[in-house]
Amino acid sequence: MARRQISSGFDMPDNKASVALNAPLVLFLLLTIVVPLGGIFFFSLAGEAHPFANYADALASPAFVRVVVTTLILGVIVSIVTTTFAFVFSLWVLRLPPRAKIIAVGAIILPFFVSYLLRALSWIPVLGFNGLVNRILMSTGLIETPLSLIYNPFAVVLGTANVLFPIAALPLLAAFHKVDQRLLAAASSLGASRAVIFRRIFFPLVAPATLSTTVMVFAVATGFYITPSVLGGGKVLLAPNLIELLIHRRGEWGTGAALTIVLLVVYMSAIVLARRLGNPSRRRRS
Amino acid sequence: MAHVFPGKGHAAATEVVIAQSGGQAGEALEKAYVQPFTAKTGIPVRLVGVESSIGELKAMLQSGAIDRHVWDVELADVLSAPELFEDLDWDAIKPEPIFPEARQPKAIGRHYYSYVMAWNAKAKPIETWAQFFDTEKFPGRRAMMSYDAYAQLEVALLADGVPADKLYPLDVDRAFAFLEANKHKISVWWDSGSQAAQIVTSGEVDYALIYSGRVAYSKEAGMTYNQGITVLNYLAVTKGLAPETKAAVMQFFHEMTIPKNELTAVATIAYSGPSEGLDALLTDEQRRVLPSSAQNRAKQILINSEWWARNRAAIDKRWTEFRAAL
Numbered sequence: 001m002a003r004r005q006i007s008s009g010f011d012m013p014d015n016k017a018s019v020a021l022n023a024p025l026v027l028f029l030l031l032t033i034v035v036p037l038g039g040i041f042f043f044s045l046a047g048e049a050h051p052f053a054n055y056a057d058a059l060a061s062p063a064f065v066r067v068v069v070t071t072l073i074l075g076v077i078v079s080i081v082t083t084t085f086a087f088v089f090s091l092w093v094l095r096l097p098p099r100a101k102i103i104a105v106g107a108i109i110l111p112f113f114v115s116y117l118l119r120a121l122s123w124i125p126v127l128g129f130n131g132l133v134n135r136i137l138m139s140t141g142l143i144e145t146p147l148s149l150i151y152n153p154f155a156v157v158l159g160t161a162n163v164l165f166p167i168a169a170l171p172l173l174a175a176f177h178k179v180d181q182r183l184l185a186a187a188s189s190l191g192a193s194r195a196v197i198f199r200r201i202f203f204p205l206v207a208p209a210t211l212s213t214t215v216m217v218f219a220v221a222t223g224f225y226i227t228p229s230v231l232g233g234g235k236v237l238l239a240p241n242l243i244e245l246l247i248h249r250r251g252e253w254g255t256g257a258a259l260t261i262v263l264l265v266v267y268m269s270a271i272v273l274a275r276r277l278g279n280p281s282r283r284r285r286s
Numbered sequence: 287m288a289h290v291f292p293g294k295g296h297a298a299a300t301e302v303v304i305a306q307s308g309g310q311a312g313e314a315l316e317k318a319y320v321q322p323f324t325a326k327t328g329i330p331v332r333l334v335g336v337e338s339s340i341g342e343l344k345a346m347l348q349s350g351a352i353d354r355h356v357w358d359v360e361l362a363d364v365l366s367a368p369e370l371f372e373d374l375d376w377d378a379i380k381p382e383p384i385f386p387e388a389r390q391p392k393a394i395g396r397h398y399y400s401y402v403m404a405w406n407a408k409a410k411p412i413e414t415w416a417q418f419f420d421t422e423k424f425p426g427r428r429a430m431m432s433y434d435a436y437a438q439l440e441v442a443l444l445a446d447g448v449p450a451d452k453l454y455p456l457d458v459d460r461a462f463a464f465l466e467a468n469k470h471k472i473s474v475w476w477d478s479g480s481q482a483a484q485i486v487t488s489g490e491v492d493y494a495l496i497y498s499g500r501v502a503y504s505k506e507a508g509m510t511y512n513q514g515i516t517v518l519n520y521l522a523v524t525k526g527l528a529p530e531t532k533a534a535v536m537q538f539f540h541e542m543t544i545p546k547n548e549l550t551a552v553a554t555i556a557y558s559g560p561s562e563g564l565d566a567l568l569t570d571e572q573r574r575v576l577p578s579s580a581q582n583r584a585k586q587i588l589i590n591s592e593w594w595a596r597n598r599a600a601i602d603k604r605w606t607e608f609r610a611a612l
Contacts, residue, residue: 061603063610129427129473130489151474234432234475235612242606249433250602251341 044257054258064242064259068266071222071239074157079218082161086168087210094176105173108166120159120230127155151233159231160224167220168213175209215274222267239263299329299534304521305336305343306358310555311397318551319541326541329534339363343370343524352527355535359522361591362598364393372523378536381543385518385578387588388560393520394539395560397551398578400498400516400586401437404509409492413512415445418493419468426492429485432475435605437515437589438465441495444513444587454590458601462608469612483507502556502575511582517589518560552576 047053058064093104111119126132127149134146149155179202187197225240232238239259246256306312312333320331336342339357346354347370357371364371371392381389388395403418405411409426417424418441431438439461440453446464448457474490476482479497486494487506498514501507521542523535541547545563552558552568558576565573565580573579577586 061607063607066610124490128490148473229477230481233473234477234609237610237612242610245433245606245609248337251338252602253341 040257040260043253044261046254048254054254055262057255058258058262063237067237067239067242068259068263070236071263072266072270074153074160074228074236074238075218075222078157078160078164078221079214081157082164082168082217082221083172083210083214085161086165086172086213089165089169090172090176093173105170108169111163112166116163116226117230119163120227123150123155123159123162123231127158150231151235153232153236155231155233156228156236156238159227160221163224163227164217164220168217171209171213171216172206175206179205211274215271218274219267219271222263299528299531302329302331302356302531302534302538303354304331304333304356304358305339305354306333306356306521308333308335311557314551314554314557315396317554318547319538322544322547323538323541327534327537331538340367340370347525352524355524355527355531356538357522357524358396359393359520361390361393361518361520362595364390364520364522365591365595366598368392370525372525372527372532374523374539375532375536378533379539379543381540382545383562384543384560385562387518388520390520393522394542395518396521396542397555397557397559398516398518399557400511400514400577400582401431401441401495402498402501402509402511402514403493404486404496404501404504404507405493406486406489406491407506407508408489411508411510412493413510415441415513416447418495419445419471421471424493427473427490428471429474429476429482429491429494429496430472431482431495432477432609435461435601435608436594437517438495439601440515440587440589441513442468450513450587453587454593456593456597458597458604462604465608475609475612498575498577499556511577511585514577514582514586515589516577516583516586519557 044054045051047055047057089108093101096104124131128134129146129148129150131149133149134143137143138146183201183205184197187201192200222238223240224238225244228236228238229241243256243259246252246259304315306315316333320333324330334354336354336358339359340363343354343357344367346352373391374394376389379394381394384395403412403415406426410424412418412424418428421428439456439458442461442464443453443457444450445468446460448460474485476485476494479500482494482496483500483504485491486496486501487504496509498509498511501509521539523532527535542559543561545561545567548559548561548564549567552564552572556575556577558564558578560578564578568576568579573581576582
């Protein structure tokens with residue numbers, strides 16, 4: 001709060017400069033977010049019978065409802081799994097010596113340079129019917145016919161969590177490093193066990209960052225398109241894939257746009273809800 | 287032929303622009319038909335990409351500026367939106383002999399492709415769609431197409447024992463019931479032709495429904511045209527284009543009916559044109575792998591575009607419901 005007051009104090013004398021400096025950003029956001037979203041909204045209202053016909057169609061279709069629910073459930077699972085792994089990983093990195101830390105962080109940034117498609121496809125030689133895991137299991141005689149490790153919801157969660165792992169790990173690492181080590185040392189010197197230090201001091205300090213990371217992973221995961229398409233074997237129809245089917249393959253702009261707006265509202269509500277539930281002080285106030 | 291048409295210099299078209307899906311098919315179009323056409327007439331042809339012909343054509347006509355003249359289409363598209371397309375002048379095209387389905391009032395056949403059954407080289411070859419779904423006698427994993435019921439309803443009905451000559455009008459309820467009862471046998475519902483080819487050649491699946499051209503020359507996969515569903519892809523013309531451009535396009539279409547030109551096309555892509563004279567020019571190997579050779583035409587079923595034009599919208603909705611519950 002204090003910082004905001006100072007900065008607005010600085011801005012006061014030269015409001016025009018501030019407007020001028022922010023104008024390109026505002027214009028950029030206007031052109032890349034507001035205008036296209038307005039276009040989608042416009043398309044969604046161009047129903048043939050009445051303006052909301054596309055919405056009625058979308059909400060009356062069991063397939064659409066099913067797809068939205070599946071996407072939400074998988075999004076929640078992916079965000080919890082990814083954040084949990086990233087949390088444990090970040091704890092481990094925190095205790096590494098400086099040089100090893102650089103290597104660990106480098107190792108999670110590296111996959112950013114490989115395309116999503118390739119990262120999804122590279123699971124096939126590992127988990128596929130003729131993949132590494134099945135071949136090992138079959139050669140050891142543990143199984144006789146290959147297991148369906150891929151082309152199912154499990155593979156979609158695994159693949160998406162894998163791709164989103166760095167996106168979750170980086171903010172968590174940053175948050176963990178900001179924790180004042182002296183607080184932990186003080187607790188320890190006062191006789192707190194490691195479990196108590198983690199539960200009563202460390203975790204409360206990193207909880208807000210953990211929650212916002214979970215929410216961010218959820219937001220990205222529910223928009224994922226390539227990974228579910230490759231690893232779901234066409235059997236896991238998620239909202240982005242359905243929108244692609246409607247708009248790209250069939251040219252049904254109206255229902256595709258209506259579905260997009262419905263999803264936007266559902267996701268936004270989910271995110272707002274998560275933030276409320278996860279922030280006790282705000283919950284008490286409201 | 288040149289004397290039939292206005293020669294160079296008489297208010298001739300300055301350019302013909304073809305909107306098509308590109309890839310190998312675009313390359314074949316360029317080599318086989320564009321080059322001889324431009325050599326004869328001096329009129330340049332430009333190929334531009336297209337995602338959805340109907341959508342982009344509608345948008346172009348609304349904008350009022352015609353900058354694309356010829357469109358890569360399915361016949362069902364033309365039949366359901368005839369107001370977007372110009373009538374062809376078959377007297378001006380003066381086609382060499384082509385199969386009857388290639389000669390439509392508003393569209394000309396370009397090349398055939400087929401939905402066929404293919405198998406990994408290590409799997410037992412199959413001959414019918416009934417065997418494709420028979421996991422007892424032909425064990426292994428299967429793949430079908432995820433995004434469309436097109437041709438797959440025909441496949442389901444053939445597998446369920448409907449004779450080829452009794453297919454149309456399709457018994458949609460029976461087809462969906464069959465797919466519903468057999469969907470557990472399908473391991474992968476593929477999203478693109480390249481994915482289909484990849485999984486069947488690598489052995490991720492043993493059997494796949496696939497576009498014929500994707501496996502025609504493959505050594506890692508076998509295929510048959512038995513009970514294949516063959517589709518003729520078409521070119522159609524923008525409604526209301528300038529008369530001199532239309533004349534040039536008709537002349538271009540003539541090039542598409544010449545057997546020698548179609549032979550050039552099949553050197554680039556395994557999809558063959560509708561010329562009746564093409565078969566005589568093919569090698570034995572080409573007769574085996576191309577969808578419209580005499581021997582393969584006899585084994586297949588030509589898709590009924592009129593039926594699909596009438597029923598497509600309702601079936602698309604139903605397919606979405608089916609897919610969401612896989």
